[in-house]
Amino acid sequence: MDSQFITLAAGCSEFRHSLHRKPELSGTEFSTREALIAELKALGFEPQTFSNHQGIVALWPGKDPSAGCVALRADMDALPLREESGLAWASQTPGVMHACGHDGHMAILLGVARWLSQRGERHARGVKLVFQPSEETGNGAPKMIADGILENPKVEAMFGLHGWPELPAGTVAVPDKAAMAGVDNFTLTLRGRGGHGAMPHLTRDPIAAAAALILAAQTLVSRKTSPLDPVVVTFGSISAGEAPNIIPETCTLRGTIRTFDPAVRSSLLADFETLIRNTSAAHGVTPELGWLDACPPTMNDPNMAVLARNAASEALGSQNLRTSNPSMGGEDFAFFLEKVPGAYFWLGLGMDRGPLHNPRFDFNDETLAAGIAVFAGIIANYCKSA
Ligand SMILES: [Zn+2]
Ligand SMILES: [Zn+2]
Structure with missing residues (x-):
């Protein structure tokens, strides 16, 4: 790998540690935004901010201001989890x-910003x-799209x-088509009629209905979907009842459905709703189903996947x-x-710091240089092809 990226990465790892000490949950990335803005301004960028979220867009203009640009993305948020890493830069x-x-x-994308600024060169396309x-x-992504970040200049490709801990440190994998699954999360309340646990015939038991439904839903995977189409149906939460001798009025189930193919997704969701209706009818309970947090599958553009793979191969060796x-x-x-063709790829971290x-878990600092080098290669290859 080009030694300039190793030098850049050394500075970026200190910045990463400072972010790691001050993690912020989704929607509250205020000090993270402040830290990034200070760094970007020092490099000569004019970072754009937004009133309804903590996102930042920093443009490195291309030679022709009327031409489109290539976009690179880093996510900013942390998780509600108590850190047990014991590291010097552990969460405070x-x-x-x-x-x-x-x-x-974020440290990798800041490394790209430093690389652009240090070289000072304008490319054929903006970044x-x-x-x-x-x-x-x-x-976060839908909010930024609604704010028009894919326009002015128009984003023609995005990476x-x-x-990825499961891959060896410093390696890269770029899927050709589907990279990540589509997500459909749901909350389902089964409303029955409560009563004495010793007199179930006078009630409509939502717990028995839920038990039947949970088992039957697994046949959506095993009997309704082709074995060649990967899908997941998971119930992650079930809550009902307060006492051993009371049949409750309601039982609430929460879960997630994962698919890759849009056609498989729509037929699976339709079958799931039919199963809920019919199982509920058989048990005399009324279902209330709410879909939340839907996210489509992450679909790479095959040509952009090739471009990213070539960039990785040139930067890191095939x-x-x-x-x-x-x-x-x-x-x-x-x-x-x-909205735009692009590719999402994995940078191997190795399993030393867990899943x-x-x-x-901690990000492997030794892989920052590889991340910066691949992004830099993507910019160069994209400008060549545009
Ligand atoms: Zn993540
Ligand atoms: Zn995550």
């Missing part, structure tokens, strides 16, 4: 932690650096990365390219990729 905010490595993503809040809650299956996790970068969302 109890119960909040950068356990998904978004501090590393838009997008720092996005509220990824973990899935609503994002995520640190021996550091990996293939990887898509993840059933969700990612609101999907909303950007619905994502773990209380002992």
Whole structure:
């Protein structure tokens, strides 16, 4: 790898540690925004901010101001988790932690800003650096799109990365099509008729209905969906009742459905609703279903995936390219990729610091240089092809 990226990364790791000490939950990334703005201004950028979220857009103009630009994105938020890493730069905010490595993503994008500013060169296309809040809650990207960040200058292609512990440190994997799953979260309340636990025939038991529904829902995966289409139906929460001898009035279930293919998604959701209606009717309870936090699958553009893969191969050597299956996790970068072609890829971190969302997780500083180098290569390759 080019030594300039290793030098850049050394400075960026200190910045990452400062972000790691002060993690902020989705929607409250105020001091994170302040720290990024100070760094970007010092580099000569004029960062744009917004009134309804903590996102930042910093444009490095291209040679032709009327031409489009390429956008690179880093997410900013942390998680509600008590850090147990024992590191010198561990979170100083109890119960909040950068356990998904978004501090590393921001440090990499700041590294790209430093690289652009130090070289001082204008490219054929502009480069838009997008720092996005509220990824973990899935609503940061839609807010930034609504604010028009994909226009003026028009974003023609967009790229994002995520640190990935399952891949060896410093490697990169770029899926050709689906990278992350579509997410449909739901809350379902089954309303029955409460009564004495010893006289169930006088009641309409929502717990028995819920039990039947949870088991039947697994057949949506095993009997209704092709074995070649990956889907997940998970009930993550169930709550009902206060006492052993009282049949409650209601039972509330919460869960998540994950899919990749839009057609599979719509038929699965329709089948799920039919199953709820019919199971509820059989048990004499009334269902109230609410869909929340929907996020489409993160779909890479095959040409942009090739571009990102070439950039990674040039920057890191082809021996550091990996293939990887898509993840059933969700990612609101999907909303950007619905609007513009682009690619989302994984930067291998190695497993030394545990899996994502773990209380002992930490971003691997040794991979920051690779992240900066691949983004820089994407800019160069995109400007060549545009
Ligand atoms: Zn996460
Ligand atoms: Zn994440």
